[in-house]
Amino acid sequence: MNLKLNKKDFKPFLQTLMDEYDLFAPVQLTEGVSVYKKIDHPGEVDLSTANPQKPMKEVFFPQSETMFRYEKVGEQNQVVSTEEVKRERIILGARPCDIQAVSLMDEVFSGKEYTDVYYINKRNITTIIGMACGHPFSTCFCSSTGGGPFLRNGSDLFFIDLGESFLVEFLTGKGMTFQKNKFFGEASTEEINLAKALEEKALHKTDASVPVKGIEKRLDLMAESPFWDRVHEKCIGCRVCTYLCPTCHCFDIVDEALTNKGQRVRNWDSCLSSLYSLETSGHNPRPTNRERTRQRIMHKFNYFPKNFGRIACVGCGRCILYCPVHFDIRQAINWTSAKRLKLQRGEPLTNP
Amino acid sequence: MEDHWEPKILAFLCNWCSYAGADLAGTSRIQYPPNIRVIRVPCSGRINPLFILKALQSGIDGVLVSGCHPGDCHYISGNYVGRRKSATLKRFLEYLGFEEGRVQFSWVSAAEGGKFSQVVDEVTQDIKKLGPARRFVKKIGSQ
Amino acid sequence: MIQKKIREKAKELLEKKVVDLIVGFGEWTLPLRTTPIFIRTPEGADHLIWNSFCENNLATYLHKFSHFKVGVVVKGCDARSITALSLEKRFKPGQLYLIGVPCQRMVDRRRVKKAVKGEILRAGEQGDQIIVEGEDFKTALRREDFLYPSCQVCIHRTPRQANVLVGDPVEETPMVETHPEIKEFEKKSPEERWDFFEKESSRCIRCYACREVCPMCYCAECFVDSSNPKWIEKSLSPSDIEFYHIVRAYHQTGRCSGCGACERACPMEIRLTYLTQKLNQDVKELFSFETGIEAETPPPLSTYDIEDRQEFIK
Numbered sequence: 129m130n131l132k133l134n135k136k137d138f139k140p141f142l143q144t145l146m147d148e149y150d151l152f153a154p155v156q157l158t159e160g161v162s163v164y165k166k167i168d169h170p171g172e173v174d175l176s177t178a179n180p181q182k183p184m185k186e187v188f189f190p191q192s193e194t195m196f197r198y199e200k201v202g203e204q205n206q207v208v209s210t211e212e213v214k215r216e217r218i219i220l221g222a223r224p225c226d227i228q229a230v231s232l233m234d235e236v237f238s239g240k241e242y243t244d245v246y247y248i249n250k251r252n253i254t255t256i257i258g259m260a261c262g263h264p265f266s267t268c269f270c271s272s273t274g275g276g277p278f279l280r281n282g283s284d285l286f287f288i289d290l291g292e293s294f295l296v297e298f299l300t301g302k303g304m305t306f307q308k309n310k311f312f313g314e315a316s317t318e319e320i321n322l323a324k325a326l327e328e329k330a331l332h333k334t335d336a337s338v339p340v341k342g343i344e345k346r347l348d349l350m351a352e353s354p355f356w357d358r359v360h361e362k363c364i365g366c367r368v369c370t371y372l373c374p375t376c377h378c379f380d381i382v383d384e385a386l387t388n389k390g391q392r393v394r395n396w397d398s399c400l401s402s403l404y405s406l407e408t409s410g411h412n413p414r415p416t417n418r419e420r421t422r423q424r425i426m427h428k429f430n431y432f433p434k435n436f437g438r439i440a441c442v443g444c445g446r447c448i449l450y451c452p453v454h455f456d457i458r459q460a461i462n463w464t465s466a467k468r469l470k471l472q473r474g475e476p477l478t479n480p
Numbered sequence: 481m482e483d484h485w486e487p488k489i490l491a492f493l494c495n496w497c498s499y500a501g502a503d504l505a506g507t508s509r510i511q512y513p514p515n516i517r518v519i520r521v522p523c524s525g526r527i528n529p530l531f532i533l534k535a536l537q538s539g540i541d542g543v544l545v546s547g548c549h550p551g552d553c554h555y556i557s558g559n560y561v562g563r564r565k566s567a568t569l570k571r572f573l574e575y576l577g578f579e580e581g582r583v584q585f586s587w588v589s590a591a592e593g594g595k596f597s598q599v600v601d602e603v604t605q606d607i608k609k610l611g612p613a614r615r616f617v618k619k620i621g622s623q
Numbered sequence: 624m625i626q627k628k629i630r631e632k633a634k635e636l637l638e639k640k641v642v643d644l645i646v647g648f649g650e651w652t653l654p655l656r657t658t659p660i661f662i663r664t665p666e667g668a669d670h671l672i673w674n675s676f677c678e679n680n681l682a683t684y685l686h687k688f689s690h691f692k693v694g695v696v697v698k699g700c701d702a703r704s705i706t707a708l709s710l711e712k713r714f715k716p717g718q719l720y721l722i723g724v725p726c727q728r729m730v731d732r733r734r735v736k737k738a739v740k741g742e743i744l745r746a747g748e749q750g751d752q753i754i755v756e757g758e759d760f761k762t763a764l765r766r767e768d769f770l771y772p773s774c775q776v777c778i779h780r781t782p783r784q785a786n787v788l789v790g791d792p793v794e795e796t797p798m799v800e801t802h803p804e805i806k807e808f809e810k811k812s813p814e815e816r817w818d819f820f821e822k823e824s825s826r827c828i829r830c831y832a833c834r835e836v837c838p839m840c841y842c843a844e845c846f847v848d849s850s851n852p853k854w855i856e857k858s859l860s861p862s863d864i865e866f867y868h869i870v871r872a873y874h875q876t877g878r879c880s881g882c883g884a885c886e887r888a889c890p891m892e893i894r895l896t897y898l899t900q901k902l903n904q905d906v907k908e909l910f911s912f913e914t915g916i917e918a919e920t921p922p923p924l925s926t927y928d929i930e931d932r933q934e935f936i937k
Binding site for chain 3: 393417
């Protein structure tokens with residue numbers, strides 16, 4: 129069944145959600161920069177950018193998360209674990225790429241042997257309202273990675289922006305519990321047709337030409353290729369791509385201690401950091417940026433597929449937009465298919 | 481804030497002059513406010529700006545760095561190098577928004593027990609007026 | 624044309640084996656951007672380009688290629704960074720060849736993006752204008768209105784330290800005693816100044832892009848990664864983030880060339896140059912020193928003058 133929500137009712141609608149749920153949506157921190165945050169009032173929601181800098185995974189997997197605190201009281205150490213989140217949550221405005229990424233992370237964090245209680249707790253109490261991408265960027269290549277701007281997988285509800293209103297689709301049992309919201313009205317045939325037209329248009333805009341197909345096998349043959357000597361050259365080894373990537377999920381656990389109290393914190397970590405694989409002996413199996421860049425690309429397109437059956441990239445394009453030295457992962461993937469011979473002649477890897 | 485807040489002030493004193501000057505103040509039974517905690521360093525040039533920032537982050541309300549007078553440094557030029565670091569750091573911290581007077585510097589020689597107590601007195605009064613350091617302090621559990 | 628001269632020079636250097644490698648700018652997949660490229664053959668030199676989007680400081684790559692003889696395309700600020708690095712003995716004599724380009728100042732691609740509605744798909748330059756095109760728009764913007772903050776206050780745009788200049792030296796803006804922005808900022812109260820710093824740094828995600836793009840940040844172990852002593856934690860606690868930015872900026876005292884690469888690299892658009900500009904100004908006022916201008920003058924914090932100012936010392 130298709131319902132619609134008029135945009136003039138959007139803020140009151142959000143208020144009805146906020147009365148019962150904690151609402152997470154993109155919030156602008158400064159012009160051009162937004163992140164997913166808990167909303168205190170409906171006016172904070174900013175759906176004007178295609179994708180916030182920081183991905184949706186943050187709602188389930190915060191960049192810094194305290195696992196427990198301890199304090200010495202007398203002679204005893206008192207440990208207080210972080211409370212389970214009880215109040216249910218809604219994420220509004222998540223794009224299909226970020227939602228795909230979370231489905232990927234679900235397999236990592238709720239595997240058969242190990243479950244991450246911090247992640248699972250938040251994941252289970254969250255309803256996802258996906259937002260279709262009517263205006264993908266030229267850097268979006270979700271169609272190459274098995275996704276798409278109107279992909280509904282993983283969303284409980286799905287909003288399509290029609291201009292004056294949103295078309296609302298109810299995709300799961302969880303989503304259907306919202307059908308009775310007083311601000312939803314019946315969608316007209318014109319509105320439904322408009323949504324279909326927008327979907328067609330958007331599908332043509334995203335880049336479906338990136339040769340991701342077969343990359344796992346190509347990379348199998350390339351572990352020691354001189355390809356990596358060139359690919360890593362301009363990478364400076366910061367962490368922008370890993371922190372803004374919706375699928376990256378490595379973390380580091382540290383104890384922060386003052387004299388009599390402290391806390392155990394989990395922070396995002398990046399394989400591009402020189403410390404990431406540094407062993408206590410001083411040996412580092414990935415001593416230079418070359419090995420680390422290789423590891424990142426191999427992990428996303430070779431190791432992860434071997435373990436989980438899909439590549440660890442959803443084509444959101446953030447790494448392309450925000451890399452300080454303008455590394456383009458699409459180029460790197462292109463190069464795996466065509467230019468190895470050229471590399472041996474020492475030609476630069478530039479846009480042909 | 482409690483009525484009886486007393487500032488905690490960290491004093492980095494160079495071993496050869498300022499620390500000896502502080503000792504002299506003690507043996508001469510000159511009174512000065514008990515708010516300072518002394519850390520003895522070989523030379524005022526040893527001071528790494530990281531020490532001062534770490535102190536402020538830990539909740540210390542004020543920092544005093546004191547060394548030998550120019551020309552009298554036990555290591556010849558340590559205090560000169562320290563002077564340049566102090567000048568640039570002080571200006572930078574004030575630019576950022578640390579109140580003027582939170583971090584102070586002095587030259588106190590081994591013979592200046594009186595001056596030492598006077599400097600400590602002044603610094604303590606200044607910090608009392610500024611109030612407790614609040615804005616940069618790290619709190620466990622404030623994520 | 625500057626671009627032609629850069630290519631010719633690069634070709635010559637590679638043919639004569641003066642250098643093993645040239646680091647320069649090449650065309651990229653996105654508009655308003657170039658990308659660092661690494662040329663090893665004379666034919667490859669044709670990939671080198673020059674325009675108002677050559678925003679990276681290529682000096683930062685010299686640490687990575689320290690065992691090669693390297694030619695670098697440098698703007699004024701990049702050349703000053705390299706001079707500063709040479710003073711710190713990061714290079715052997717004769718290891719570098721600087722292809723100097725008098726800089727027309729670089730365009731702030733983020734502000735250009737915000738000036739139009741819709742995604743920019745193509746961009747080019749025509750005289751003193753930037754032409755940007757999207758799906759349903761084509762706009763001309765005045766170049767001078769969209770320069771990076773660090774470029775707006777730059778007064779050493781001609782890399783005089785370079786081995787060769789591939790263009791005519793630029794007429795320099797007259798020196799200003801105080802950056803107008805700093806003067807305005809200093810009028811605010813300490814509370815307001817800290818509010819600004821706190822707000823800017825609250826967006827930080829500890830990606831260290833600012834640190835990695837900076838040519839002067841090359842410590843084998845950064846203070847951030849030190850665990851004994853552990854100065855700061857790695858979490859997003861506001862205090863630790865502020866500590867990181869204060870110290871990273873302060874480590875540039877007397878070393879920063881003012882290139883602005885840190886600010887351009889930040890994905891969260893944090894204002895960073897307002898910190899380093901203040902340090903540069905103080906160093907000039909206190910020690911009459913400007914980074915990278917003189918190849919022989921030692922960095923100010925590694926030396927001293929008996930007559931240094933000390934009015935702030937009791």
